Amino acid sequence: MKKVMVHITLKAGVLDPQGKAIQHSLHALGYTEVEDARVGKMIELQVEEGPELETRITEMCDKLLANPVIENYQFTIEEAVC
Amino acid sequence: MKKVMVHITLKAGVLDPQGKAIQHSLHALGYTEVEDARVGKMIELQVEEGPELETRITEMCDKLLANPVIENYQFTIEEAVC
Numbered sequence: 001m002k003k004v005m006v007h008i009t010l011k012a013g014v015l016d017p018q019g020k021a022i023q024h025s026l027h028a029l030g031y032t033e034v035e036d037a038r039v040g041k042m043i044e045l046q047v048e049e050g051p052e053l054e055t056r057i058t059e060m061c062d063k064l065l066a067n068p069v070i071e072n073y074q075f076t077i078e079e080a081v082c
Numbered sequence: 083m084k085k086v087m088v089h090i091t092l093k094a095g096v097l098d099p100q101g102k103a104i105q106h107s108l109h110a111l112g113y114t115e116v117e118d119a120r121v122g123k124m125i126e127l128q129v130e131e132g133p134e135l136e137t138r139i140t141e142m143c144d145k146l147l148a149n150p151v152i153e154n155y156q157f158t159i160e161e162a163v164c
Contacts, residue, residue, distance in 0.1 A: 001117070007124060022125065025146055031138060033130040042089060042122040043104065048115040056113060062091070064107055 001078040002047045008066045008073045009040035010041055046080055084129045084140055085162040090148045090155045091122035127160055
């Protein structure tokens, strides 16, 4: 069994209203040192080992997990700890 | 300027309907090797350097960024690349 961590972030230049809302809220709470906030997603998959795992994960990202038009993704594959 | 990466995940035992939806969709697409999926958040902050940065980030997480009742968080602080 493998643990796959997929990190999905918005591409540079894509507006991030959720990040802006977080930044404004932090300012309102007094944390004015925060100059920018951007929000991304993290998806943890437990995957049965098989051939071409990396290719299949890339396909999953392109087809379902991320929107390649506006998002970048990276993933790491490690041994799952049971 | 520092770059702070906050990783927020649901605590073990907390139901994750979004993760379940992803798992079912992956199965429907033929990726039946995926046995579990859990979704978390990643927040990237650009923060002006100041005293007690780590304490202030912990406060931000507890007050606004994460829900400590159902979520765990971790963060890393590194030098921002401009």
